[in-house]
Amino acid sequence: MARAIARGFLRPTQDVAEILLGILKPGPYLCRDLAGYASTVTPEVAGRVLQQVEDPDVAWTFFQWAGNKPGFQHNAYTCAVLLNAFVKAKRHEEAHRLLKEELEPLCFPNEIMYTTVINGFCKAGQVDQAFELLDEMKERGVKMDVLLHSTLIQGLCRKGRIDEALEQFKSMGEECSPNVITYNTVVNGLCKANRIDEALELFDDMEKRYEASHGCEPDVISYSTVIDALCKAQRVDKAYEYFKRMRAVGCAPNVVTYSSLIDGLCKVDRPSECLELLLHMKEKGFGINIIDFNAMLHALWKNDEQEKACQFFERLLKSGKKPNVVTYNVAVHGLCKAGRVDEAYRILLEMVESKVTPDVITYSSIIDGFCKAGRMDKADDVFTRMMVHECIPHPVTFMTLLHGFSEHKKSREAFRVHEDMVNAGFIPGLQTYNVLMDCVCGADSVESALEIYHKMKRKKRQPDCNTYAPLIQCLCRARRVDEAKEFLDVMEADNVVPNGAICHALVEVLCKQGEVDEACSVLDNVVEVGCQPLGETFKILVEELYLRKKWEAASKLLRSPGFVADAATYSLCVAEICKAGKPDEAVEVIEQMVLKGVRPDEGTYVAVLRSLCGLDRVESAIAEFEKMASRGCAPGLVTYTLLIGEACSADMADEAFRIFEAMVAAGFTPQAQTMRTLSSCLRDAGYQDLLVRQRIMTMAIS
Template sequence: MRLRRPPMNIRRSLISSNVVLALMALRLKLQILACRPISHFYADPLRFIGQHTYLFSLSSTNPSSNSYSSTSFTNQNEGESNCCNIHDSHDGLRKIGSEDYGELSIIGNSNGDSDIHQNFDAHCLDKVETRDDDHDDNIDEIEGENESDDNNGFLVLSSFHGNHKQSQDIGMIEVDECEFRHPLVREVCRLISLRSSWNPKLEGELRHLLRGLKPQQVCAVLHSQADERVALQFFYWADRQWRYRHDIIVYYVMLDILSKAKLYKGAKRVLRLMTRRGIKCSPKAYGYLMVCYSRAGMLRNSMRVLTLMQKAGVEPDLSICNTAIYVLVKGKKLEKALRFLEQMYLMGLKPNVVTYNCLIKGYCDVDRIGDALELIAEMPSKGCSPDKVSYYTVMGFLCREKKIKEVKELMRNMVKNSKLTPDQVTYNTLIHMLVKHGHGDEALGFLREAEEKSFRVDKVGYSAIVDSFCKKGRIDEANELVNDMFSQGCLPDVVTYTAIVDGLCRIGKLDEAKKMLQQMYKQGCKPNTITYTALLNGLCRDGKSLEARDMINTSEEDWWTPNSITYSAVIHGLHRERKLSDACDLVWEMVNKGFFPTSSEINLLIQSLCLEGKTIEAKKFMEECLSKGCAVSVINFTTVIRGFCQIDDLEAALSLLDDMNLVNKHPDAVTYTTVIDALGKKGRMEEATELIMNMLSKGVVPTPVTYRIVIHRYCQIGKVDDLLKLLDMMLARQEFRRAYNLVIEKLCTFGNLEEADKLLGKVLRTASKIDANTCHVLIGSYLNKGISLSAYKVACRMFSRNLIPNLKLCEKVSKRLILEGKLVEADSLMLRFVERGCATPKDEVYFQS
């Protein structure tokens, strides 16, 4: 029976009703979702996918109208998509809200891409999280506390079968140099460098460029970032973009970068992200995480990565085993590394030369050269011949110890036993090792030996020896070596000449250094920034900072560009010559050129201005540095505050103290102590007490200097009760053993012996030399005031606490008691020394008489 199609008007009404129902359902769903937190929005992504598909299927009247959403969910069915695809699959869902990623915020727009208003803050890596970080994951077990010993990581070798071949394993990833020069890579790096002033337009450009980058070019962008944390943030940002997916090599490059920067948290998140993207991690990926933990000093967590890898079903291979041995060696766990090697033998994993070289280095690090040499001798019997790196490792240690005879003997054994002939690389390596440890003469000996054997030492080796001689002031020998370079056909380069210029400046021969610059031009070798910096540093050391300043002004004419080190050298020179105005001007020139002075350099000028009484100028200088983005620290503020306190302008000091919080520079204990001391000098103890309470309420821990100043000021005005209350609150924040000792000693200094005697019980709770010294101060104070009986009582209290008073001091007390007719107390005091065996026979005869 053939069904008749309903009339056109009925069909249209049905379609319209379906659309209305779909829109009503969608509106209701959006209202419900808008009332929920963002974390609940992604709590059950699979359920959300089903609802999303159902709602939009109601409004579809033809295949083309649903093509967009079907495309969005194609990869989801393949197990490759994530919640980011869901979020970006339809314009209606973008209006729901945004998801916060610390400093990253995704906000919808109308052109089909999620718009990320982002501030690439390089100091907030811990805030950058992947979308699924809140879910349970085995990777989090690395930093758990259940494992009591990293020996459990050895058990991973039991899963080795020898016949399983890892998929998706990649070798050494190298980015071609041409990729770094690619226009797209340069433009992306430029946009990332503008992260402090990002806006939707710049980000749209970056998103457009991202989709045109090849995997190798993305790797080049990551390698081009000077700060690894910025590279990680770009990696996360790119991963969340629509119509873009990281290639597998990008993950490995990111892990490699993080492993060199000790950023184990970022490496752990990248590894987690790989798992969630369906990428099967190879042992190489886990090896990067191991190295991260190792370089961060977390050896136990590093070895737990092996257990994590075993739980993930990844079979260990030789590379991860070598990484484990390397980690143990770097962590000074040589014995465990040797045990790990034994486990490798038992499981049928045959070590290679890299394995043995790691152990050789471990032996050298703990000064077991004999064992290292024995291991080299045993390697052929174990089916692995040593290479030159094996010998170079031991030679490096011998060079450090200046054992040249042993080095030559090892070279002969290298030829005799391993059939490895010393070549140009061998001699260059030895020369650099010896120069590195300051043995220039021995390096020169090997250079001559290389020349006798017709090996050509390159200019790098010559330059290293020249630099060693110049640093020791042996300029004539350095010049002779340069002449030898010409005779050998090895022309000196800018590094060689720079070493000589620096050496001449070190011994004060500035004119010869200037002539050397002219000679460089004649030889066709253009001086670089380092060369000029060496000369400017010599001029500043010789008291010619203004001349150095003029050379910076004419740098463009001489075709060289000063760097931050150049400016720093001249600023220090101007400071030594007390030319502070010129130094400040040079700082502004430095900032305008894109170089920023360090906090210590800023403090150097601020301190000098304050010492000259120019505190207002110092404050203006600091504020200008702050406005220009320089690294102004709390120390700089404290220096200016101290300057105001020195000229008795406490109102300005207090005002600046309040201003610190406005610029997010929170005062530390030194800052508070400086102002408290200044208020105490002026007798403004109520304000000082209020400032102490403010300091404690903000969690600032008082220092011993803080205690001394507070105790001194309160004892000076005799407010002992207020002091004791304040001390109780301060000691609750930070324990200070000598607090009450200082109170007693200060009270004795100001003559308030009655209060000092009341506090003696707090001091005599523990018997120590510090307490004994405090008691001696009190005894001496009583004697000075002629109160011998009180001094006698203090001495008796010391005996009762097993503290032996000073014998000579007690003799004075005894004599004073005798003069006052108190013979019983005098005899009792001296007999206590005899009873404890602290008196000599001569003293006993004296006591009896």
């Protein structure tokens, strides 16, 4: 074969290089095997061989062998491709040593050789060493070219040193003009650093320079880079502008461009436009990849377009494209979220038939769907299937089942899932124990709840408010109040602030047991440590205080800054105070009520007005009547009738008539008895003119 080559039977570059590549294998006899081809090796042949040798040690052996042949002289080309063999193998530091110690005597290093080694350092993230090599290059008088600038800029961008990359870019004008690769590198670096507006400025500058005939034209990578960045930043309308500009100048979008736009539109819930783009892609002859299908399907489900999503999924199945596990998971999750869990389960079975292995997301979604539907037996079946198929559940899967069993008060099953979780190697955390606590407390299993609490302590899991709340509530329901109060003390010692539910449970049970003073003490203590009691708690306690005639304690509670109640509670308080003949205190309660933004109703005021009038304080009652409207409560028929009657009884004819006028102006029709009472009062007081006016107004009303 070697003699045939020497006689010229084969082309002495491509074919010789291929033969030599077949010989070049690591081993001690490599040079012996090459011996017969010495006369055929030229620098061009050597360069072709070195370009394709994967093992840099074999490349170096071949390089030395060729250099030792009489008449052969290595040049910049063969040296550069040797260096590249080491750089490709991520042995850039050895390449640097070769450049300095072995290659320099053979061939003075040029910009290509330096760029090759500098590229190796940049790709390895050793940008500072790359710049040291650049300084060495400059000292030798080798000039930088656009490729070297681009290499350094890319290295800086990869390290996130964008400002330095921009400085390097700006310095290019002194030696050479940037090309489209340089621009694309900087634009991409700015986009990845989330400096998108700067990237757009640079892109626009690139366009303007090209239009002015002294620059480079943006290519499909340039446009795709900014479109992708804008879409990821959810600036989809701006991305569309660049997409239109791209097509207007005749730059054809590629599959990356379309995919970026589709993904961006899907994330901002614009599936209709996504569909248009997919159709446009198909018209242009692009194959739609499964990632685009998945994004589109996800957008339809997210936008609650259930039927369109199902149709799109069916279309995908019929198109011959094979859905991957992500596709199935999107469909399963969407169906479960829509409450169509049986359809989701059928898809799980289809996956198995189609040889697509369901993953933890598939199973977890369906388990969650059945749990939310209250079908715990089915959820448990899917969980068992998952374990049988050796799909290891995620902690979220276990927690979903735990929550489901807890909500349905199935404590035995919840404990079994907890054991499965431990056996699978997961260490239960605070949330797991809290769910178990909820479950057993919901079933009023006090002993189990206490067992969980003590187990948490043994396992060094510090209980929080969500642990104590169901436990204390459970103890209160079991009338084990002393233990409940002990846990309240433990909470205080551990700096755990009780919530409104804990406070309510204790106050309620103490009130039921007649320990209203102790209930007040508990309320004061929890408020002091930062708890905001529920409005219902205040209602129960204040009602109990009034029923037990503890006026002072009730009054103190009503005036406390944290007191929260609804209008009904306040009305009850006012009614009880009025029954005790203390209308002034009742008025104070109304004032507190208004200050806290609760509107008194007419019934509340009527109780106060009756109480004042019962004490012959009609003038005070009329004064409170005047304040009603300003406090957001318009007087009604009952109020007007009451005050007209009381004013007449107190011989306050003029006040009675004034209230009558207000009543008529408000659109109320006085009862016959009210009219007779007022007429009699006016007649007895000698107010003939008012009596006439009353008759005229009565006729008008009739």
